[in-house]
Amino acid sequence: MTIAQRAGLEAIAPYKQGIAPRTIHGLEPFKLSSNENPYPPLPSVTKVVAAAAANIHRYPSISADALTNALAERWGVAPGNVALGAGSVEVASQLIHAITNPGDQVMFAWRSFEAYPVLITVAGATPQPVPLTPEGGHDLPAMAAAVTPRTRMIFLCNPNNPTGSVLTASAVEEFIDAVPTEVLIVIDEAYLHFNDDPESAIGMDVFRRHPNVVVLHTFSKAYGLAGLRLGYAIGAPELIVNLRKVAVPFAVTALAQEAGIASLQAEKELQERINVLVAERQRVYVGLLDAGLPVLPSQANFLWLGSGIHTDALASLFEDNALSVRAFPGEGIRISVGTPDSNDRVLATARQAAGLLTPRL
Ligand SMILES: Cc1ncc(COP(=O)(O)O)c(C=O)c1O
Structure with a gap:
């Protein structure tokens, strides 16, 4: 017996959560795929x-x-x-x-x-x-x-x-x-x-x-x-x-x-964390630009790379560096701003990526 269900649901893809980072020996994994606050609660x-x-x-x-x-x-x-x-x-x-x-x-x-x-x-x-x-x-x-x-x-x-x-x-x-x-x-x-x-x-x-x-x-x-x-x-x-x-x-x-x-x-203490994240956003933005990646200015706690056809290759590179990011195949990659350590890793990866993908980006 099949259960009679509402028509049309087969056409709806459930909401997809940001993926977890891959385990890579010797590298601390960082999840930068869901725009979460990287700091624990106060x-x-x-x-x-x-x-x-x-x-x-x-x-x-x-x-x-x-x-x-x-x-x-x-x-x-x-x-x-x-x-x-x-x-x-x-x-x-x-x-x-x-x-x-x-x-x-x-x-x-x-x-x-x-x-x-x-x-x-x-x-x-x-x-x-x-x-x-x-x-x-x-x-x-x-x-x-x-x-x-x-x-x-x-x-x-x-x-x-x-x-x-x-x-x-x-x-x-x-x-x-x-x-x-x-x-x-x-x-x-x-x-x-x-x-x-x-x-x-x-x-x-x-x-x-x-x-x-x-x-x-x-x-x-x-x-x-x-x-x-x-x-x-x-x-x-x-x-x-x-x-x-x-x-x-x-x-x-x-x-x-x-x-x-x-x-x-606790808004005052939370504001201090926000200030750190905003400063880090600017640092990562400038670093991505310097690496030659197509980054857009952002007013949020993430940055967007308009990587187009290079998106899959670039996303794999981030994953190989134990960083999970949000990839939209054929369009681009969204990277959440994390702790300074994770952001350093993003920038190091970006420098590898630029070498790998230039001049096609
Ligand atoms: C634009 C926007 N609105 C709403 C939400 C939902 O946030 P939450 O349901 O966690 O409050 C998100 C989460 O990523 C978002 O990006």
């Missing part, structure tokens, strides 16, 4: 998580009032503007479920965060990818022109994963003015804390000006809590109410809630 955060572990026989608070209030205070909004999820990817999924009817379109730049097309298709909506510019940025005029009567939602990923490009405040304003006000604009700022471009759009500023804008933030990147799964949206209360309806009950654990609150109280 002791103040692990302390509250350990304490909360004593109560895991109880369900977490479904309203998560303490964390919701702390986030509302952090951003100067009302608690009714904040919705939580098990990572911002889950909040993105809530948004799609709350906004779209079957067959509605959800637009995003491509290439961007790989979960977008998966989440959209699984929700029964239709992905509407719009190619990036040759410089790896969102093509906002093309996106505005591609809006149809069925377009219900648009993701803007700023900085963009995997290219690291930013959207300027003025370009985003112009874009929002060109898009019908009933279309929800989602500004996904997973890498916000690493973005020091003064021209960049800031999601919260845009949200305060436009009621059809919602901002997505995560504790996974700068705050280093990827394994605990915590993200949130800030948006209009009438949208937030519906996100809470479509959310999986109890998806945000008590451990994640406690860790989130503790992280908000």
Whole structure:
């Protein structure tokens, strides 16, 4: 007997996690394939998580009032503007479920965060990818022109994963003015804390000006809590109410809630780590450029090599050096910024790569 299942799932590839580094004798392996924070959680955060572990026989608070209030205070909004999820990817999924009817379109730049097309298709909506510019940025005029009567939602990923490009405040304003006000604009700022471009759009500023804008933030990147799964949206209360309806009950654990609150109280210490990663990003960027590799400037905690047809060969070289990176065959390679040791290895590999691939790159 075969189980009768929903049609169409065979066409959906599940989300692929960044690979682990290969074991190479004599080399410490470094995972640079998932844009994680390479530093372990702060002791103040692990302390509250350990304490909360004593109560895991109880369900977490479904309203998560303490964390919701702390986030509302952090951003100067009302608690009714904040919705939580098990990572911002889950909040993105809530948004799609709350906004779209079957067959509605959800637009995003491509290439961007790989979960977008998966989440959209699984929700029964239709992905509407719009190619990036040759410089790896969102093509906002093309996106505005591609809006149809069925377009219900648009993701803007700023900085963009995997290219690291930013959207300027003025370009985003112009874009929002060109898009019908009933279309929800989602500004996904997973890498916000690493973005020091003064021209960049800031999601919260845009949200305060436009009621059809919602901002997505995560504790996974700068705050280093990827394994605990915590993200949130800030948006209009009438949208937030519906996100809470479509959310999986109890998806945000008590451990994640406690860790989130503790992280908000430790922002100064976390900022020191962010500063180190941003400085390292610049060092790696310059080193990759010096090695002659086609690296793009980035405002996130990763760098993009537009290696095109050389991608497989280059990715193998990184793997042979016990570095796992994210390779997109035929397009390029995304390398997360890690600890200085891992970044040194990236640069040493890049120098080998330049010798190997020049002048074809
Ligand atoms: C652009 C973007 N948004 C959202 C996420 C999801 O992060 P999380 O679900 O861990 O909060 C990621 C993770 O890589 C990302 O790159």
